[in-house]
Amino acid sequence: MITQFLYGGSGILLFLLGTWSFIVHPPLIRKLIAINVMGAGVFHTLVALAYRGLTAPADPVPHALVLTGIVVAVSATALALAFGQRLDRDHGSSADDD
Amino acid sequence: MMIDLLALAVAFPLLGAVVVTATPSHARGLGLASAVLTTLTSLVLSLGVWRDGSVRSDFGGWGAPLGIGLQADGLSVAMLVMSNLVALAVSVYAGSYFSATARRHFWPLWLLLWSALNGLFLATDLFNLYVTLELLGLSAAALGALSGTRAAVAANLRYLLVGLLGSMTYLMGVALLYSRYGMLDIGLLAEVIEPGLVAWTAMALMFSGLFLKAALFPMHFWLPPAHANAPAPVSAALSALVVKAAFYLVLRLWLDLFDPVLNASVANVLGLLGAGAVIWGSWRALRAERLKLLAAYSTVAQMGYLFIAFPLLVATPPGLARDNLLAAVVLLAMTHGFAKAGFFLAAGLVQKTAGHDRINELGGAAQALPAATFAIGLAGVALIGLPPSGTFLAKWIMIEQAMIQGLWWWVVVIMLGTLLAAAYIFRVLGHAFNREPTPYRFVNDARTEIPALLLAFISAFVLGLIAQPLWTLLDQGVLG
Numbered sequence: 001m002i003t004q005f006l007y008g009g010s011g012i013l014l015f016l017l018g019t020w021s022f023i024v025h026p027p028l029i030r031k032l033i034a035i036n037v038m039g040a041g042v043f044h045t046l047v048a049l050a051y052r053g054l055t056a057p058a059d060p061v062p063h064a065l066v067l068t069g070i071v072v073a074v075s076a077t078a079l080a081l082a083f084g085q086r087l088d089r090d091h092g093s094s095a096d097d098d
Numbered sequence: 099m100m101i102d103l104l105a106l107a108v109a110f111p112l113l114g115a116v117v118v119t120a121t122p123s124h125a126r127g128l129g130l131a132s133a134v135l136t137t138l139t140s141l142v143l144s145l146g147v148w149r150d151g152s153v154r155s156d157f158g159g160w161g162a163p164l165g166i167g168l169q170a171d172g173l174s175v176a177m178l179v180m181s182n183l184v185a186l187a188v189s190v191y192a193g194s195y196f197s198a199t200a201r202r203h204f205w206p207l208w209l210l211l212w213s214a215l216n217g218l219f220l221a222t223d224l225f226n227l228y229v230t231l232e233l234l235g236l237s238a239a240a241l242g243a244l245s246g247t248r249a250a251v252a253a254n255l256r257y258l259l260v261g262l263l264g265s266m267t268y269l270m271g272v273a274l275l276y277s278r279y280g281m282l283d284i285g286l287l288a289e290v291i292e293p294g295l296v297a298w299t300a301m302a303l304m305f306s307g308l309f310l311k312a313a314l315f316p317m318h319f320w321l322p323p324a325h326a327n328a329p330a331p332v333s334a335a336l337s338a339l340v341v342k343a344a345f346y347l348v349l350r351l352w353l354d355l356f357d358p359v360l361n362a363s364v365a366n367v368l369g370l371l372g373a374g375a376v377i378w379g380s381w382r383a384l385r386a387e388r389l390k391l392l393a394a395y396s397t398v399a400q401m402g403y404l405f406i407a408f409p410l411l412v413a414t415p416p417g418l419a420r421d422n423l424l425a426a427v428v429l430l431a432m433t434h435g436f437a438k439a440g441f442f443l444a445a446g447l448v449q450k451t452a453g454h455d456r457i458n459e460l461g462g463a464a465q466a467l468p469a470a471t472f473a474i475g476l477a478g479v480a481l482i483g484l485p486p487s488g489t490f491l492a493k494w495i496m497i498e499q500a501m502i503q504g505l506w507w508w509v510v511v512i513m514l515g516t517l518l519a520a521a522y523i524f525r526v527l528g529h530a531f532n533r534e535p536t537p538y539r540f541v542n543d544a545r546t547e548i549p550a551l552l553l554a555f556i557s558a559f560v561l562g563l564i565a566q567p568l569w570t571l572l573d574q575g576v577l578g
Contacts, residue, residue, distance in 0.1 A: 008277070015270055022263055031259055038266045042273055049277045061164075062276065065225055069269065072232045076262050079236055083243065083255040090248050 007048035015041030028084045032077055039073045103143040104155045104168040107178070108217045110136040115209035122202040126193050129205035133189035136212060140182040144175040148567065151574045154222070167283070168220040172574035173353075173428065177346050178219045180432040181339050183556070184439045185212050187549035191443050192331040194545040195450075200329075203244055211237035211335065218343050224272045224282045227347060228265060231311070235261035238340045242328035253323035260320045264310035264344075271303030288355050297359045305348060312344035314368075314405060315375030318398045322382070325394035330446020333390060337397040338439035342431055345404050349427070352408070362412050369409035373511040375402025380518030384525065389445045389455040392522060393438065396481060399515060400434045403493070406508055410496060413503040425565075425572050426495035432568075433488030433561045437480035440554030444473035447546050457526060464530035468540045469547040471530045476554035478523035480561075483516050488561030 018038030022031055043066045050062040114132025118125045147153060152171035161167070170178070189208070196204050214233035221227050239258035243251045272282070278296040281287055291297055313321040321341070325333050352360060379399030386392040407427040414420040447470040449455040452463030464471045483489035493512055500508040541547050 012270075015266075019263075019267075022259075028255070028259075035259070035262050035266060038263075038270075042266060042269050045270075045273050045277070049273070059280075061282070065276075068225070068229060072229065076232065076236060076258070079240060080255065080258055080262075083239075083251055083258065086243075086246075086251050087248065087255065090251070 004048055004051050008045050011041045011044030032080055043069055103139055106139045108213055111209040111213035115206045118205040125201050125205040130193055133186055137182045137186040140178050144179045147175045147574055148571050166223045166226055169222040170220055172572040174219045176428050176571055180435045181215055184338050184435055187553050188331045188335050191546050191549045195331055207237045207241045222284050228269050231265050238336055241332045242324050245329050250327040253327050257320050257324040260310055264307040268304050268307035271300040274300040284354050293359050301356045301359050308344045308348050312341050314371050315378055322391055322394040326391040330442055334439040334442035338435040342435055365408040365412040368405045372402040372405030376511055376515035380515050384518055384522040389457050393441050404431055410499050414499055422495050423499050425569050426492040429488045429565055429568055430492035433480050433557050436553045437477040437557035440473050440550045441477035443550035444470040461529045469551055473550040473554040475527055476558040480557035482519045482523055486562040487558045491562050491565055
């Protein structure tokens, strides 16, 4: 019970840390890392929820949710990185023109 | 028969997206074909719900809580009909708007967005809703950046990040609810949810995530640049449909799930934020220098009206008056969907002809396109709320209820917003009448002007004069 609380609680802590970092830090890469930390916090909490003691099998639903969530988070991060790269490239080329 | 339709409404655009990606050379034809199929499916589904009541299907024979299902009731079907008609018009318009290279990128993303949208309106499961929200956000941001200009990419990167923040916050709320109740189906959760710290925190998290996505004041900062810099058909879809999807979700969760948890103070905060949106959005629209920026700020304002309805709904006791109010909110959302899409499509045409969309210099271009200008005027009638538009009817009911409940300050806000809307619409139209000679052709480019005209016409005339079916429709599962 304590262990589960510890895991779930640290998940919520990670989520809060990520949210704070997302709002405070302007650079894209820090925002992206912050979003992923938030995601990790949510997934952490969900995985902790799945634990039903040593004798019972773990609840499969949170695991399915976490897997789906990871796929979504990876694609979102990829898209944001592609945007960022596009902005950097445009910035670079306009600097060359000057 | 009905069961298949629910799945098909999501599957057709998804399949279309795959097919269009595989055969980019036929993107337009195949894309349009799937657009027509999707719209037809949604219309037949809606007709079925209208006649026989709400339908639900559990996939693979696995019912809730383990399986996932789709459900169509009056509220979801009303939004579905509006979205699919708007999306069809946008598809026809986009067919001749984009160049051959842009077309290859547009169609897969557009159909994906459509699929996410239909999925969102039909999903009954909190986690499925998260997935459709993310799909919607990803495809919307990618579509918005399609023009590839620096401003568009920067604005849509911000949109993407804000959207991610919103959906992560929403997901945390879902995780909390699951931790307490061990289920995700809205219907099942509604039976067991009780006021308490967990339900309250989950509601706060989920709602604040959705407010970010619905661009509720003061979380609207990302919307104007993202919507104003997107290509015209995309702006139309983003402003008319995507923000509306987040609002639909707030309404759905509020009515179906958090009703016992919510109290008047939460609703009043929503109303206050909505009032801020109405005043600030309308004011910024009035001051906007560019036509599309004006339309984007007008979206911020119009979303505000939808949230003003929450304190009125809470104050009104259950019964006919509350049902009318609820139908008025849905009517307002639908009318704005048609009007804003028509406005953006017409604005895109003006922008394409003039090469820019600075309002003060638009005179000649707007006058050379009578049909587009007429569409802007018709959409303006609906945005202001002049009779016989749906907005007029909806605002009338809202004002009446506010008077009956003695909540006169909301009346002041609605009136002020209406006045400001009239000012910004007439400011645009005023510039359309300053050049001679008047052109002799009304329609210049049928494939792009007709969709804009039809959408604006529906918003200004059809929804207000023929609103009765909406009441019948909402009787299926939502009203009393």
